[in-house]
Amino acid sequence: xxxxxxxxxxxxxxxxxxxxxxVTFDVNRGEVAAIIGQSGSGKSTALRCMDRLETIQxxxxxxxxxxxxDDDVDxxxxxxxxxxxxxxxxxxxxxxxxxxxxxxxxxxxxMKQRQAREIADTVIAKVGxxxxxxxxxxxLSGGQQxxxxxxxxxxxxxKLMLFDEVTSALDxxxxxxxxxxxxxxxADGMTMILVTHEMAFARKVADRVIYMRDGKVHEMGxxxxxxxxxxxxxxxFVSESAEH
Amino acid sequence: MNSAYTFSxxxxxxATVVLSMLTFLFGGLVGFIVGLARTxxxxxxxxxxxxxxxxxxxxxxxxxxxxxxxxxxxxxxxSLSPLPAATFALxxxxxxxxxxxxxxxxxxxxxxxxxxxxxLGLNRWQRMRAVILPQxxxxxxxxxxxxxxxxxxxxxxxxxxxxxxxxxxxxxxxNNATFEPFLYFGIAALMYFAICxxxxxxxxxxxxxxxxxxx
Numbered sequence: 001x002x003x004x005x006x007x008x009x010x011x012x013x014x015x016x017x018x019x020x021x022x023v024t025f026d027v028n029r030g031e032v033a034a035i036i037g038q039s040g041s042g043k044s045t046a047l048r049c050m051d052r053l054e055t056i057q058x059x060x061x062x063x064x065x066x067x068x069x070d071d072d073v074d075x076x077x078x079x080x081x082x083x084x085x086x087x088x089x090x091x092x093x094x095x096x097x098x099x100x101x102x103x104x105x106x107x108x109x110x111m112k113q114r115q116a117r118e119i120a121d122t123v124i125a126k127v128g129x130x131x132x133x134x135x136x137x138x139x140l141s142g143g144q145q146x147x148x149x150x151x152x153x154x155x156x157x158x159k160l161m162l163f164d165e166v167t168s169a170l171d172x173x174x175x176x177x178x179x180x181x182x183x184x185x186x187a188d189g190m191t192m193i194l195v196t197h198e199m200a201f202a203r204k205v206a207d208r209v210i211y212m213r214d215g216k217v218h219e220m221g222x223x224x225x226x227x228x229x230x231x232x233x234x235x236x237f238v239s240e241s242a243e244h
Numbered sequence: 245m246n247s248a249y250t251f252s253x254x255x256x257x258x259a260t261v262v263l264s265m266l267t268f269l270f271g272g273l274v275g276f277i278v279g280l281a282r283t284x285x286x287x288x289x290x291x292x293x294x295x296x297x298x299x300x301x302x303x304x305x306x307x308x309x310x311x312x313x314x315x316x317x318x319x320x321x322x323s324l325s326p327l328p329a330a331t332f333a334l335x336x337x338x339x340x341x342x343x344x345x346x347x348x349x350x351x352x353x354x355x356x357x358x359x360x361x362x363x364l365g366l367n368r369w370q371r372m373r374a375v376i377l378p379q380x381x382x383x384x385x386x387x388x389x390x391x392x393x394x395x396x397x398x399x400x401x402x403x404x405x406x407x408x409x410x411x412x413x414x415x416x417x418x419n420n421a422t423f424e425p426f427l428y429f430g431i432a433a434l435m436y437f438a439i440c441x442x443x444x445x446x447x448x449x450x451x452x453x454x455x456x457x458x459x
Contacts (some may be wrong), residue, residue: 053362053363079362079363079365082363086356088356091360092360094378103364103375104364108370152364153364233402
């Protein structure tokens, strides 16, 4: 199976601060990869680079066939292939749920209202919020907003979904409903990369766990490495996480 | 107080309203472009807009009026008549302020909104139109209405330089004939107040209303 995501020695600095110090890993089609690590380990930056919200300064990055280290990369088609969901949902507050979801299919893919509505109906059903189509984001709970944000990304039929700590802003009760949606997506065969603090979820759903530390991949493997870490640093991180 | 004077003041009031409306229209249009240019990622454009704003804000409106009125004839062109000259000067003046106000409003829409739209594949103009401007508009209404009050009052400067017969100008002429400044300037003041006060009230009401919705 060929990798859909390939990072080789990726480097990124903000001013003098080097955040990514040579990150290398692959993700295959249909795989779920969980990136874990302490705050400041560079995991969110790595994810943002994959959608080119940040540009990389060294190494190479291949995402769904797009060479992100190339200045001439076709951003429009990259963003058709890649969906991203943020910690803070970032729904458009002046639009209803339906309008949020239909905006990109209509503007970017040039779909007619009816066609876009059909897609919206499909993706909103996937996240179980059919009855909220005409609500504004402020009328929804955080968990519901995050599910709408997932649906909004799915409407563009991406080949790869990125999740940037999508449950970190949620109460524990609301976390579950978002994780269930993501688990279903994974079961449907979506390729997913998630930056997460949810160890139990990573253990259950991830095919591949990438432990980042100090701007590098410190340990990587199947989710078994969370049970039997090879390095003392990951062992310490896992036991710390378990205490929370 | 006779009816001819009252009529003259009402004519002046009308002229003030006309000049104010023209200024809102043209100042708003130019200001919108200046505001967009100010937020442009292209250095030359944003710097150019910033320079325009700095120059226009650094000149007294009185001087701008003089330049617009006398400038063309000094340069050998036909001179502008009072209303176009005053409109031109007020447009330069108000577009700089409105551009700066609206730049702030565009910037005030959270950065993540911009990123979310970007990641969905919307191009720069689509992001502006569908995501940023509708949200910036809500923020912009109170300060914009507030600035409109300034414009209404500043139209009186047109009487000093270009001799446009608006409210202050007519009040001055009547006073020259009657020597009753308290009466006629008083009436003029009430007329200004009658335009500006509703705008101010509206501005404050909008601010309260929109602040509640500020998320």
